[in-house]
Amino acid sequence: MNRILEVRGLSRIYGPGCPHCVDTTGPEADTNLCPHCGSIVAIHDVSFDLFEGEILGVMGESGSGKSTVVKALYFDQAPTGGEAIFFDGDTQHELFALNAARQRWLRNHRFGMVYQNPHLGLNFNISAGGNIAERLLMSDLMDYGAIRERAKALLARTEVLLSRVDDLPKHFSGGMQQRVQIAKALATQPPLLFLDEVTTGLDLSVQARILDLILEIQQELKTAMVVVTHDLGVIRLLTGRAIVMKYGRVIETGLTDQILEDPQHAYTQRLVASAL
Amino acid sequence: MNAMPHTTRGSAYNFGFLDEYAKKEIRRAVLKAIAIPGYQVPYASREMPMGRGFGTGGLQLTLALIGPGEVVKVIDQGSDDSVNAVNLRQFIEMTCPGIATTTKTAESTLTQSRHRIPEQPLTAAQILVLQVPYPDPLVVVEPSEDKRKVMHGEADYSRLLVKLYEDIVQFDEITISHRYPTRINGHYVIDPSPIPRWDVPRLNDAAALTLFGAGREKKIYAVPPHTRAEPLAFSDVPFRVEDFRDAAGRRRACARCGCTDSFLDEFVGDAGSKTYQCSDSDWCDEQLLQAEHAQGEPA
Amino acid sequence: MTPPILQVEGYGKHFELHEQNKLIPSAHNVSFTVRAGELTALIGPTGAGKSSVLKGIYRTYLPSAGRILYRDAMGHELDLARASEHQILDLRRREIGFVTQFLHCLPRQPTLDVVAQPLFGLGVARPEARQRAADLLSAMSLPERLWSVSPATFSGGERQRVNLARGFIARPRLLLLDEPTASLDPATAECVIRLIEGLKAEGTAMLAIFHHPETTRRLADQVVELAPPPAVEAMLKEYA
Numbered sequence: 095m096n097r098i099l100e101v102r103g104l105s106r107i108y109g110p111g112c113p114h115c116v117d118t119t120g121p122e123a124d125t126n127l128c129p130h131c132g133s134i135v136a137i138h139d140v141s142f143d144l145f146e147g148e149i150l151g152v153m154g155e156s157g158s159g160k161s162t163v164v165k166a167l168y169f170d171q172a173p174t175g176g177e178a179i180f181f182d183g184d185t186q187h188e189l190f191a192l193n194a195a196r197q198r199w200l201r202n203h204r205f206g207m208v209y210q211n212p213h214l215g216l217n218f219n220i221s222a223g224g225n226i227a228e229r230l231l232m233s234d235l236m237d238y239g240a241i242r243e244r245a246k247a248l249l250a251r252t253e254v255l256l257s258r259v260d261d262l263p264k265h266f267s268g269g270m271q272q273r274v275q276i277a278k279a280l281a282t283q284p285p286l287l288f289l290d291e292v293t294t295g296l297d298l299s300v301q302a303r304i305l306d307l308i309l310e311i312q313q314e315l316k317t318a319m320v321v322v323t324h325d326l327g328v329i330r331l332l333t334g335r336a337i338v339m340k341y342g343r344v345i346e347t348g349l350t351d352q353i354l355e356d357p358q359h360a361y362t363q364r365l366v367a368s369a370l
Numbered sequence: 371m372n373a374m375p376h377t378t379r380g381s382a383y384n385f386g387f388l389d390e391y392a393k394k395e396i397r398r399a400v401l402k403a404i405a406i407p408g409y410q411v412p413y414a415s416r417e418m419p420m421g422r423g424f425g426t427g428g429l430q431l432t433l434a435l436i437g438p439g440e441v442v443k444v445i446d447q448g449s450d451d452s453v454n455a456v457n458l459r460q461f462i463e464m465t466c467p468g469i470a471t472t473t474k475t476a477e478s479t480l481t482q483s484r485h486r487i488p489e490q491p492l493t494a495a496q497i498l499v500l501q502v503p504y505p506d507p508l509v510v511v512e513p514s515e516d517k518r519k520v521m522h523g524e525a526d527y528s529r530l531l532v533k534l535y536e537d538i539v540q541f542d543e544i545t546i547s548h549r550y551p552t553r554i555n556g557h558y559v560i561d562p563s564p565i566p567r568w569d570v571p572r573l574n575d576a577a578a579l580t581l582f583g584a585g586r587e588k589k590i591y592a593v594p595p596h597t598r599a600e601p602l603a604f605s606d607v608p609f610r611v612e613d614f615r616d617a618a619g620r621r622r623a624c625a626r627c628g629c630t631d632s633f634l635d636e637f638v639g640d641a642g643s644k645t646y647q648c649s650d651s652d653w654c655d656e657q658l659l660q661a662e663h664a665q666g667e668p669a
Numbered sequence: 670m671t672p673p674i675l676q677v678e679g680y681g682k683h684f685e686l687h688e689q690n691k692l693i694p695s696a697h698n699v700s701f702t703v704r705a706g707e708l709t710a711l712i713g714p715t716g717a718g719k720s721s722v723l724k725g726i727y728r729t730y731l732p733s734a735g736r737i738l739y740r741d742a743m744g745h746e747l748d749l750a751r752a753s754e755h756q757i758l759d760l761r762r763r764e765i766g767f768v769t770q771f772l773h774c775l776p777r778q779p780t781l782d783v784v785a786q787p788l789f790g791l792g793v794a795r796p797e798a799r800q801r802a803a804d805l806l807s808a809m810s811l812p813e814r815l816w817s818v819s820p821a822t823f824s825g826g827e828r829q830r831v832n833l834a835r836g837f838i839a840r841p842r843l844l845l846l847d848e849p850t851a852s853l854d855p856a857t858a859e860c861v862i863r864l865i866e867g868l869k870a871e872g873t874a875m876l877a878i879f880h881h882p883e884t885t886r887r888l889a890d891q892v893v894e895l896a897p898p899p900a901v902e903a904m905l906k907e908y909a
Contacts, residue, residue, distance in 0.1 A: 095755060145755055195524050220532055227535045231528040238538055238604035260539055306777050313789060331775065335754050349728055349754055356730045360687030367688075 098181050098286060098318045099144040099167075105175035106162050109133030121340040121361060126157055136162040137342040140176070146285070147316040151333035151350060153323060155365075159342040160322045164288040167320070168207045169197045180204070180286070202232040206279030206317075210291035212271035215278065216263050222249060222274045223259040229281040248277035252307060269300035273307070280311060287319045293328060305331055326369045330354060338362050386433040387465040392416050396434035396590070400581060403592035408554030409522075410505050415588040425458055425484055426585030428501035432482045435497065438468025443478035448486040448633070448649035458482065475652050485548070487569040489632050489653040492578035494595060500563045502584040505591060507551040507561040527551075527559050531602060538607055550609075551602045554593055559602065568611045568633040573599035614646070624648045627657035673702035674740050674843055674874040675726070681734035682721045683898075695721040697898035699735070701891070703843065708865065708875040710885045713895035719878045722895070723845045725750075726876070727767045728757045739765075742842060762790050766841035770848050772820055772832045780806070780823075780831055781816040787839035805834040809860060825852040833861060837868065844868065846877035850884060862887060 107115060112131040119128055119135040126134050137159035144150050152160045166173040167189065178189040182204060189197070201207075209215040216225050226245040235241055249259055252273040263271050272292055279287060289308065293301040309332060312319060321332050329336055329350055336353050338346040338361070346359045357363045386393065392414075399413040418426040436442060442462055446455040450473040459471050472478055475490040482499040492498055508518045511529040521527070530551055537544045548564040552573065562570060563582060573580060573593050580593040593599050601609040614622045614634055623630045625645045632653055634646040648654035682695040696718025703709045711719040724730040726737055726749060737749040742764060747756065761767075766787075774783045781802050782789075788798035806816060809830040815823065820831045829852050836844065846865075850858040865888055869875065879885045885892065 095759065148755075148758070194520070198524060198526070217529075217532075220536060221539070223539065224532050224536050228528050228532040231531045231535070232526065236605045238535065238607045240606075241535065241604075242539075302777065306775055309775065330773075334758050347754075348731070349757060351729045352731060355724070356684070358685075358731065363687055 095145045095147070096181065097143055098146045099320075100179040100181070101143070101163075101167070101176070102141045102178070103176035104140040104163060104166060104173050104178065105138045106136045106159075106166060106171065106173045107133050107138075107175075108136060111174070119341060120343050121345055124341070126159075126341050135342050137166075137173075137339075140337075140339070140342075140344050142337050142344070142347065144286075144318055144320060146318055147312075148335065149312060149319045149321055149333045151321050151323065151329040151336035152339060153326075153329050153336050153353075153365075154339035155324050157341065158324075158339040160324075160339050161290050162342075163339075164207070164290050164320055164322055168205060168288055169201055182285070202229070203282055204284050204286060206282070206284040206287040208272070208275045208279050208287070208289045208292045210294055212263065212268070212275055215275040216271065218262065218264050220262070221260045222254060222263055222266070222277075225263065225274060226278050226281050229278050233282045244281065245277075248281055249274065251280075251311070252277040253303070267300075269296050269304065272296065272304055276304070276307065276311075280315070280317075283315060283317075285318060287317045288322070289319060290322045291324070294323070294325070301328075308332060326354065326366065338365070383465060385466060386436065387418075387461075388416060388430065388433050392430075393434040396430055399590045400431070400435070400592065403581070403590050404579070404594045406558075407594050407597050408558030408560045408591060410558075410560075410589040410591045412588055413590055415585045418585070420457070420461075422586040423503065424454060425482070425501040427583030427587075427590070428482050428484070428499045428585075429458060429461070429583075430585060431499045431581050431583040431590065432462065432480060433465070435499075436462075436466060436469060436480055438466075439470075440479045441470045441472050441477055442466075443472050443475060443481040443652075444483075445481065445486065445488070445651075446484040448488075448635075448653075449651045451651070454484065473652050473655075475650075485564045485566075486633070486649060487565055487572045487580075489648070489650045490656070491572070492576065494577045496578045498578055498580045500565070500580065500582050502561070502563040502582045502589075503586070504549070505561055505582065505584040505587050505589040507549070507559055522558055525557050525559075527553075527602070530559065531604075534602060534604070538604075544603070544607065544609075547612075553598075553600045553602060555597050556600075558591075560591055560593075562599075566612060566633060567601070567609070570599070570601050570609075571611065575599075622646045624654060624657070627654045627661065629654070629657045632657075671705060672740055673704045675703040675876065676738040677701050677722070677726070677735065678738065679735035680722060680725055680732055680737065681898075682718065682725055682730055683733050694898035694900060695730075696725070696895070699893075699895060701893040703874045703876050704890075705842070705874045706869055706872045707890040708869055708877055708888050709891045709893060710889035711876070711878050711893050711895055712882075712885060714897060717895040717897045719895055720847055723767065723847050723876065723878065727761070727765065727845055728752075729767075739843070762787075763839075764842045765845070766836045766839065766843070767845040768833055768836035768847065768849055770829075770851060772828045774820060777819055779817045780811070780820050783820060783831055784834045784838055787835060791839060801838060802834065805838055806830070808864065809834055810857060826854060826857060829853055830857060830861075833864070837864060840868070840871065840873065842872075842874060844873050844875045846875060848878055848880045851880045858884075 110131050111133050114130040115128040115133055115135050116138055119126055140163055152163060154160045165171045167178060180187045180189055223245040226248055227241045230241050246256060246259055254270055254273050263274055293304050333350045336350045337344050340361050346362045354366055357366050395413055399411045402411045444455045444459040446452040463471055475488045480497045484501045506518060507530060508521055512518050534544050548566055549561050550567050550570050551559050552562050552570055553559045575596050577595055579595055582591045603609040616622055621630050624647050626647050629648055632648045635649045637645045678700050680699040681697050684693040699722055701709060713719055725732045732750040738746055739749050740746050781799050784802035785798040811830050820828050833849055850861055
C-alpha cells in the first residue's frame with residue numbers, strides 16, 4: 095500500500111507563544127492554555143501517516159485539537175509548526191511550503207472536505223446543483239451538459255432527490271445538507287477526503303444513512319479519508335486505524351478495534367469506558 | 371502632445387483641466403493597464419466638475435491623453451447628441467483649446483463612449499475610451515475586495531461561472547444582456563461596461579486600443595490591440611449576440627437607413643407601435659449617405 | 670514437514686487499568702504452533718486466556734510478552750506482535766480471518782453484502798462475490814428470504830451463521846474461531862463442522878476455541894491446554 099499523507103510535528107499556537115507554552119500545556123497539565131503568556135496550544139507535535147484508500151479516525155473530545163488538524167491540512171488555517179507531505183502519484187507536495195495558488199489548486203483538485211456546519215462547506219445562495227457545479231468549474235470542467243449530468247449523478251448517489259437539485263440548500267434538512275456537502279466534496283473524485291464531525295447533531299437514523307454512504311463511497315472510489323469525531327460508534331464503524339487526541343497532543347494510536355478493546359493510555363481507557 | 375500650461379478665456383485652468391501630475395499618473399496607469407491586459411489598475415481619480423456616475427472616469431482618460439490637433443468624438447448610447455454626450459463634448463472643447471470635435475467616427479482620433487462601441491471598425495490610429503460604472507465582474511459574488519483581488523490573481527472565476535450555470539438551469543440560456551463578463555488575454559475577466567453583447571466581439575483582436583475608466587471606483591483597465599477578448603461561456607453553450615429577428619424570423623432593419631447588421635434601438639410609439647433604428651447615429655448617417663451615393667445623387 | 674503457518678512463543682497478556690490502578694493478568698506463557706490444513710484447539714477453564722490468545726494474534730489486544738511468528742503467503746516470516754498497523758490491516762484483509770461470537774456490521778447492509786464484504790475488499794466483482802455469498806449461505810441453511818435483509822433483527826443462531834459465512838468466504842490462510850458453534854442448533858452446528866473440515870482439506874490453518882468438548886475431539890488435530898495465569902484465582906475471588 096502506498097502512503098498518501100505524511101504529517102510530522104504539526105503544531106498550532108494561538109497567541110504570542112513563549113518558551114514555556116509546550117511544557118505547561120497538554121494532557122498532563124490538563125489544559126490548552128499557557129499560564130505564562132495566555133496562548134492557546136491548540137495542537138502540538140501531531141504526527142501520523144495515511145495510506146491510500148484507508149480511513150483514519152481522529153478521536154478526541156472538545157478542545158482536543160482534532161478539528162485544528164484537518165483545518166491545517168485543508169489550508170483553512172496555517173499551522174505554526176510542522177510539515178505535511180501529500181503524495182500524489184509521482185509527485186510529492188510539501189503542503190506548507192506551497193504558495194497560496196498551489197494550495198488552492200490542491201484543495202480544488204485533490205482534496206475534499208465536509209464540515210460539521212454546512213454553512214462552511216456550501217454556498218447557501220446557489221442551488222444544490224450549483225454548489226456542485228461550482229466545484230467542478232473550479233477544477234476546470236467547462237461543458238455545461240457534462241457539469242449538469244455529473245451534479246445530478248452525484249446527488250443521486252448521495253440520495254438527494256433529483257427534484258431538489260435546483261433548490262437552495264437553506265430549504266433542506268440538516269441531513270440532506272450534509273449529503274449535498276458530501277456530493278460536492280466528491281465531485282472531483284479527490285484521493286483524499288477530510289470529514290469533520292459530519293454526523294454530529296444529526297438524528298440517529300440520518301447519521302446511520304450518512305455513515306453507510308461514506309463507507310460505500312469509500313469502497314467504490316478507494317478514497318483515503320481522515321474522519322474527525324468524538325463519537326466512538328462512528329470510529330468503530332468507519333475507521334481501520336485511529337489516533338486519540340487530548341489537549342492538542344496525540345496520546346495513543348493504533349488499530350481501531352485494539353484502541354476500543356485494549357486501550358493503553360489512561361485517558362483512552364476512560365473515554366472508551368464512558369461510551370454509552 | 372504639448373503640455374502647454376495654456377489657459378482658456380483668461381481662467382487659471384490647465385490645458386485639459388487636469389494638472390500635469392494628474393495626467394502623468396493616469397498615463398502611467400494606462401501603460402500598466404496595457405501591459406497587463408484586463409487588470410484593474412487603481413488610480414487616484416480626481417474630483418471633476420460633474421457628479422460621479424456621469425462619465426468622470428472616461429473623461430479623465432480623455433483629458434490625460436489628448437492634445438492640440440486631435441479630433442475627439444463623444445457619444446452616449448451611440449448618439450452624439452444626447453444630453454450627456456453634448457455636455458462632455460462642450461466641456462472638452464472648453465478646456466482643451468486647439469482640439470477639434472466631430473460626430474464622424476472615421477475622423478476621430480479618440481472616441482469617448484458610454485455603453486456602446488461604434489459600428490464602424492476602428493483603426494490602429496484610433497483610441498476608444500469607455501465609461502465604466504462597475505469595473506469588477508466579481509462584485510456580485512464576493513463583497514470583499516481583498517478576496518476579489520486574490521480571485522482575479524488566481525483567475526478563479528468559478529463563482530461567476532456558477533451564476534451563468536444557474537441562468538441556464540432556470541432559463542435555458544445565459545440571460546446577461548449588458549456587462550457580459552469577458553476574459554482578456556486568457557486571464558483576467560473584466561466587466562466591459564454596459565455595452566450590449568453585440569459589441570463584445572468587437573473587443574476581440576481589435577486594431578484599436580480600448581481603454582476603460584471607472585471614476586467613482588477609481589480603476590483603469592485596457593484591452594490592447596490584437597488581444598484575445600473571450601466572453602465567458604460553456605463549451606457546449608456558446609456566447610451569442612442579440613438576435614434582431616421578428617416573429618417571422620426576418621432580421622429587422624433600421625427604419626431610417628435600412629441597415630440590417632447594426633445594433634438597433636427599439637422605440638415605442640404612442641399607440642404602442644414599435645420602430646427600430648440604428649443605435650449608432652453616425653453609422654446610420656453614413657448608411658444613408660452611401661445609399662444616396664449609390665443612387666447617383668450628389669453628397 | 671512444512672513449516673508452521675503460525676508459531677506462538679511465550680505469549681502473555683495483562684491489562685493495566687490506570688484508573689483503578691490495577692494489573693489484570695489475561696494469559697501467561699502460551700506457546701504452540703498451527704500448521705496448514707490443521708486445526709489447533711485451545712482448551713482450559715474460564716479465565717485461562719483462550720480468547721485473549723486469539724485476540725492477541727489478531728492484534729485486537731496488544732501482546733504484553735512473547736512472539737507471534739506468522740509465515741505469510743510469500744513465505745516471509747514476521748512477528749505479528751511487532752508488525753506495523755498497516756501490515757496487520759493488510760494481513761487481516763487478505764490472509765488472516767477472525768470469527769468472533771459477535772456480528773458487527775453496518776446497520777442497513779443486506780445479509781448477502783455483509784457476507785460478500787471481504788471479497789469486495791479483495792477486488793472481486795460484486796456479482797461474483799454475491800454469488801459466492803449466496804452459495805455459502807445456502808450451505809449454512811440460511812433461508813433465502815433473509816438474504817436481502819439486514820442481520821440486525823436475526824436470531825442468535827442466524828447471526829452466527831452470517832458471521833461464519835463472512836469469516837469463511839475469503840478463504841483466509843489462517844482462520845481464528847472463537848466458539849463458532851456456540852449458539853447453533855445441532856443440525857446447523859453439524860453443517861458448520863463439515864464446512865470447517867472442508868476448509869481444512871483445502872489447506873486452511875485454524876486456531877479454535879470450541880464450546881463442546883465433542884467438537885474439539887472431532888476437529889482438532891492438536892489440543893493446547895491453557896492454565897489460568899498466576900494470581901488470577903485471587904482476582905476472580907475479588908470480583909465475585
